[in-house]
Amino acid sequence: MGSQISIKGDELIIEGRKVLQGASLKSFGDHRTCMAVTVAALCAKGESSIDDVECVNKSFPGFFTTLEGLQQ
DSSP states (O other): OOEEEEEEETTTEEEOOOBBOOEEETTOOHHHHHHHHHHHHHHHHSOOOOOOOGGGGGTTTTTTHHHHTTOO
């Protein structure tokens, strides 16, 4: 998406940018990662795809329905 991401100890450091680019994204089966990249993808220029989106059901089964409701 164009941002620089690094891990330092227990920290995830994201150096953002003004415009994110659509991308093929991996959730790594982590519900938190999947929800975060979903929101980022909605703000990105261009199309994005995210693998294993079913993993959000672990903590927020209605996530995508709720997100669609916010877009109306």
